[in-house]
Amino acid sequence: MEKNFRKGTLCVQGLYDPKGGEARVLPIVQSTTYRYEDSDEVADLFDLKKAGHMYSRISNPTVSAFEEKINALEGGVGAVAAASGQSATTLAFLNICQSGQHIVAASTIYGGTYNLLSTTFKKLGIEVSFVDPEADEDEIIKHFKENTRAIFGETIGNPGLNILDFEKFARIAKKMDVPFIVDNTLATPCLCRPFELGANIIIHSTTKYTDGHATSVGGVVIDGGNFNWDNGKYPELTEPDPSYHGIKYVESFGELAYIIKARVQLLRDYGCCMSPFNAFLFHLGLETLHLRMERHSQNALKLAQFLENHEMVNWVSYPSLSQHSSYEKCKKYLPDGASGILTFGIKGGAEAGKELAKHLKLVALVVHLGDARTSLLHPASTTHRQLTKEQQIASGVLPDLIRVSVGIENVEDLIEDFDQALNKMK
Numbered sequence: 369m370e371k372n373f374r375k376g377t378l379c380v381q382g383l384y385d386p387k388g389g390e391a392r393v394l395p396i397v398q399s400t401t402y403r404y405e406d407s408d409e410v411a412d413l414f415d416l417k418k419a420g421h422m423y424s425r426i427s428n429p430t431v432s433a434f435e436e437k438i439n440a441l442e443g444g445v446g447a448v449a450a451a452s453g454q455s456a457t458t459l460a461f462l463n464i465c466q467s468g469q470h471i472v473a474a475s476t477i478y479g480g481t482y483n484l485l486s487t488t489f490k491k492l493g494i495e496v497s498f499v500d501p502e503a504d505e506d507e508i509i510k511h512f513k514e515n516t517r518a519i520f521g522e523t524i525g526n527p528g529l530n531i532l533d534f535e536k537f538a539r540i541a542k543k544m545d546v547p548f549i550v551d552n553t554l555a556t557p558c559l560c561r562p563f564e565l566g567a568n569i570i571i572h573s574t575t576k577y578t579d580g581h582a583t584s585v586g587g588v589v590i591d592g593g594n595f596n597w598d599n600g601k602y603p604e605l606t607e608p609d610p611s612y613h614g615i616k617y618v619e620s621f622g623e624l625a626y627i628i629k630a631r632v633q634l635l636r637d638y639g640c641c642m643s644p645f646n647a648f649l650f651h652l653g654l655e656t657l658h659l660r661m662e663r664h665s666q667n668a669l670k671l672a673q674f675l676e677n678h679e680m681v682n683w684v685s686y687p688s689l690s691q692h693s694s695y696e697k698c699k700k701y702l703p704d705g706a707s708g709i710l711t712f713g714i715k716g717g718a719e720a721g722k723e724l725a726k727h728l729k730l731v732a733l734v735v736h737l738g739d740a741r742t743s744l745l746h747p748a749s750t751t752h753r754q755l756t757k758e759q760q761i762a763s764g765v766l767p768d769l770i771r772v773s774v775g776i777e778n779v780e781d782l783i784e785d786f787d788q789a790l791n792k793m794k
């Protein structure tokens with residue numbers, strides 16, 4: 369099937385194109401193993417001379433169908449699915465960074481990614497400088513070192529909801545000759561396509577909107593095939609890999625070098641693969657992603673407008689509200705909607721936040737986002753509790769901040785639920 373169908377069509381049908389008599393719906397190939405005609409064929413697969421499935425830790429037909437669909441939606445050259453967003457992020461960086469090297473990352477990223485980079489990568493000898501993504505280009509460049517190997521940010525910061533200045537980050541990445549890696553989880557390819565804005569590698573936690581129904585944990589790394597690795601900084605891609613008889617990824621695979629290495633070397637060795645059943649659910653989730661993102665965005669804007677006028681609310685943050693600090697970037701980079709996450713400050717601070725959850729009937733207290741069902745969370749006491757107060761503020765977590773993941777219900781019911789709950793707290 370063609371890759372250049374419109375987004376909605378790719379969501380519904382993807383590239384899955386069954387022949388006569390085959391299943392119309394993507395089958396779950398629950399098999400670890402594949403049968404071959406002779407050992408020469410197996411040898412060719414193991415030497416990477418031929419593409420094909422060897423073992424489901426490295427690839428599987430159901431997982432491949434999901435990878436191809438999300439890759440087509442993002443407009444990349446290839447994708448590798450992983451067991452979680454965290455493992456996708458780990459693969460994305462470890463594919464090109466090793467002990468003694470350095471990464472520049474926006475300080476406003478997801479708490480789990482912040483922990484991974486600041487604590488676990490540190491133990492591996494990889495140093496990360498966290499920068500204010502709103503800082504000037506020169507200010508950010510000051511954090512670069514001889515050994516910097518990537519720059520990283522999120523399309524929509526969580527929970528600060530600051531929108532990445534793609535042009536600035538892409539310019540810095542080009543100037544410093546390192547890849548620009550973007551976590552596009554909150555926007556999804558239906559609202560933002562980072563490769564068209566200068567990104568080189570995209571990461572998703574598919575646990576969120578891709579799944580959309582809170583059933584499965586998963587992640588994916590997508591390669592734009594648009595970075596020249598042969599610049600002297602990435603010998604792991606240009607020099608021989610002894611674990612494949614000295615294969616050189618760039619020489620053998622050209623623009624697919626990064627993503628093939630991520631699969632055949634890192635997924636092989638770390639084993640953080642996606643299960644076929646989860647891939648089936650993510651593939652199914654993608655079928656309605658375009659419709660859901662539209663509705664999430666519409667509902668979030670209407671709920672934000674309602675909350676703005678409620679007397680129990682101190683402030684409301686949603687990127688497509690005109691007073692939001694990222695409003696101009698939102699218009700530019702997310703013209704079709706700003707996704708389903710909004711935050712607000714409740715009168716009475718953290719204590720009031722806890723009480724609000726008790727009064728809500730439809731909206732549940734959940735440590736998750738991107739679900740079809742609306743949920744809410746107090747990040748300072750939950751997802752960001754491991755961070756210090758200063759780190760919390762740096763990543764946009766204020767003490768009175770309530771984060772709402774606005775679902776796809778009828779928005780009138782959501783508004784009524786918040787109204788009755790907030791009114792009980794007067």
Ligand SMILES: *Cc1c(COP(=O)(O)O)cnc(C)c1O
Binds near residue numbers: 452478553573585
């Ligand atoms: C949840 C999340 C992750 C981590 O993904 P998991 O699937 O939970 O491992 C990474 N980035 C963002 C923006 C997220 O929201």
